[in-house]
Amino acid sequence: MxxxxxxxxxxxxxxxxxxxxxxxxxxxxxxxxxxxxxxxxxxxxxxxxxxxxxxxxxxxxxxxxxxxxxxxxxxxxxxxxxxxxxxxxxxxxxxxxxxxxxxxxxxxxxxxxxxxxxxxxxxxxxxxxxxxxxxxxxxxxxxxxxxxxxxxxxxxxxxxxxxxxxxxxxxxxxxxxxxxxxxxxxxxxxxxxxxSGENVEGVGESVVDTSEVINTLRSGGVAALGYASAQADDDPDTNINVVTSVTRNALLTGTSLPNATKADSALLVVAGKPERISRKGVERARKWVEEETGSMQVRGGDFPLDSERLAALILLGGVERSSRMEEFMRRAKEAREEAKRQQEEREDTDKLFQNDDLDSLL
Ligand code: GDP
Missing domain, CATH: 3.40.50.1440 (Tubulin/FtsZ, GTPase domain)
Structure with missing residues (x-):
């Protein structure tokens, strides 16, 4: 993009x-x-x-x-x-x-x-x-x-x-x-x-396209991004578990908004050497993302990258109903009320000392 x-x-x-x-x-x-x-x-x-x-x-x-x-x-x-x-x-x-x-x-x-x-x-x-x-x-x-x-x-x-x-x-x-x-x-x-979608050298089976990023964000609102990586093996078959576990870590412990896992849409990008990316692993990982996010719109694609590691990048669209979002907005509202209360207290104190019946010393 x-x-x-x-x-x-x-x-x-x-x-x-x-x-x-x-x-x-x-x-x-x-x-x-x-x-x-x-x-x-x-x-x-x-x-x-x-x-x-x-x-x-x-x-x-x-x-x-x-x-x-x-x-x-x-x-x-x-x-x-x-x-x-x-x-x-x-x-x-x-x-x-x-x-x-x-x-x-x-x-x-x-x-x-x-x-x-x-x-x-x-x-x-x-x-x-x-x-x-x-x-x-x-x-x-x-x-x-x-x-x-x-x-x-x-x-x-x-x-x-x-x-x-x-x-x-x-x-x-x-x-x-x-x-x-x-x-x-x-x-x-x-x-x-x-x-994602820019680097297409050594094209894999399903390279991410910019439109996938845009479509994942189409519902608007709040989005979050998750990421995790791990050492990969040369053989894609032994990487089935690497792909599924980096995906799980990206969503459960690696997101930019912790605890935001319910989403309207998601994009799972698996980055690494194309010949090492296990198709079976990607398929399983995508299914798991569908279950975990509760979204029927999980897109996916590869990102060919010359690295010894495999990484999962997950973009989540429409996470505003997640518990983390609710907690944050509640905290902001409480902080606003507290600030208002302190302001009122300060005004009361000011009034107290504006008492004309007493002369100040200086
Ligand atoms: P502004 O210059 O008036 O827009 O204010 P800042 O950009 O400093 O915004 C303050 C907020 O940004 C605070 O919540 C800080 O924790 C956060 N912040 C400030 N600098 C950085 C930074 O370099 N990185 C990150 N991640 N957050 C920062």
């Missing part, structure tokens, strides 16, 4: 850069253009891709400080400038546009839905979002921002692939220490998805 990427905000810019790097290192050439957009000048300076600074007249290059309403406003005000910068990058060869953002902050959280809407108005190819959810340990503001942003993104983008920051985070490191490794994990998984 020939893709143009737009990273909004700090996380968006960093993840987009990791994706560009991965696509380049692997020689896939699925990423056909990339741009990072931010209201914080400092966050753009370290990025190895082209950038656009928004909101300069409102926030003077200092960012919106976690205020996603302001993030949406500055993106709306400067949308013309961002669209102009994209003009030459989104050419007729592009098959999808992908807006990437951390949903818990300000610029990406507020700006990504605005940009998705503007892009959908102008371009006929699908506009997808990749949204990064704050980890459980991040504060209430992040959860509220992410809940509001997600609600809007799901409406404005053709589908939103969600990545929970807790999902691919190795234990023992703090979330921040882990960002680089999380970003590399995101880049590998999303990068393989974008490259």
């Amino acid at each position: 020939k893709t143009v990427l737009i990273g909004v905000g700090q996380a968006g810019g960093k993840v987009t850069s990791s994706l560009v790097e991965f696509d380049h290192d692997m020689g896939f050439n699925a990423v056909r253009g990339a741009l990072a957009v931010n209201s914080a000048k400092a966050d753009l300076q370290s990025l190895p891709i082209d950038t656009v600074l928004v909101g300069q007249d409102r926030v003077k290059g200092h960012g919106v400080g976690g205020d996603n309403e302001l993030g949406a406003e500055v993106m709306q005000a400067d949308a013309g400038e961002v669209m102009a910068a994209l003009d030459g990058r989104i050419t007729a060869e592009a098959e999808a546009i992908v807006v990437v953002a951390g949903l818990g902050g300000g610029t990406g959280s507020g700006g990504a839905p605005v940009l998705a809407r503007e892009l959908s108005k102008v371009y006929s190819v699908p506009v997808y979002a990749v949204g990064i959810l704050p980890g459980r340990g991040e504060g209430a503001m992040y959860q509220v921002n992410a809940g509001r942003s997600l609600k809007t993104l799901v409406r404005e983008a053709d589908a939103t692939i969600l990545i929970d920051n807790d999902a691919w985070h190795s234990s023992g490191e703090s979330l921040e220490e882990g960002f680089d490794s999380i970003n590399n994990s995101i880049a590998r998984r999303l990068g393989l998805l974008f490259a």
